[in-house]
Amino acid sequence: MSREILETFPNPKPERDYTIEHTTDEFTSVCPKTGQPDFATIVLTYIPDELCVELKSLKLYYFSFRDKGIFYEAVVNQILDDFVAVCSPRWAEVRGMFNIRGGIASEVSAEYVKP
Numbered sequence: 750m751s752r753e754i755l756e757t758f759p760n761p762k763p764e765r766d767y768t769i770e771h772t773t774d775e776f777t778s779v780c781p782k783t784g785q786p787d788f789a790t791i792v793l794t795y796i797p798d799e800l801c802v803e804l805k806s807l808k809l810y811y812f813s814f815r816d817k818g819i820f821y822e823a824v825v826n827q828i829l830d831d832f833v834a835v836c837s838p839r840w841a842e843v844r845g846m847f848n849i850r851g852g853i854a855s856e857v858s859a860e861y862v863k864p
Contacts, residue, residue: 752810752831752832752834752835754806754809754810754813755802755803755806755807755810755831755832755835755836756802756803756805756806757800757801757802757803757835757836758800758801758803759799759800759801760797760798760799760800760801761801763797763798763799766796766839767796767797768794768795768796769794769795769796769797769801770792770793770794771792771793771794771802771804771807772790772791772792772793773790773791773808773811774790775811776788776789776790776791776811776814776845777789777814777815778814778815778817778818778819778824779815779816779817779818779819780818780820780850781818781819781820784818785850787821787847787848787850788847788848789821789824789845789846789847789848790845790846791811791825791828791843791844791845791846792842792843792844792845792846793807793828793832793841793842793843794841794842794843794844795832795836795838795839795840795841795842796838796839796840796841797836797838797839798836798837798838798839798863799837800835800836800837800838801836802832802835802836810831821845821847821855821857822857824845824857825843825844825845825857825858825859826843826859828843828845829841829842829843829859829860829861833861837863838861838863839862839863840860840861840862840863841860841861842858842859842860842861843858843859844856844857844858845857845858
């Protein structure tokens with residue numbers, strides 16, 4: 750995935766801890782086993798430090814997964830890794846709630862805490 754897609758802007762209140770949550774229910778990737786599309790709701794929650802993520806770039810970043818064969822677990826961890834690399838938040842969590850497939854719904858979450 751191309752984290753270069755993600756753009757940032759300065760946090761307007763870097764001296765304060767506050768939470769930002771971005772949710773999309775339009776996330777799509779491809780199952781690497783079957784080649785079928787996987788649909789999910791992705792929730793990105795974070796406490797910014799010096800930077801915040803710009804929303805149009807976040808949307809385009811999510812779109813970059815549409816043709817990628819990737820397992821759920823890898824999706825969530827890749828999003829978190831790329832987001833942390835660009836924004837360096839104080840804390841972040843990515844949750845992926847993947848649509849039912851074969852009678853099983855899956856939710857994967859990963860968390861980051863700044864050292």
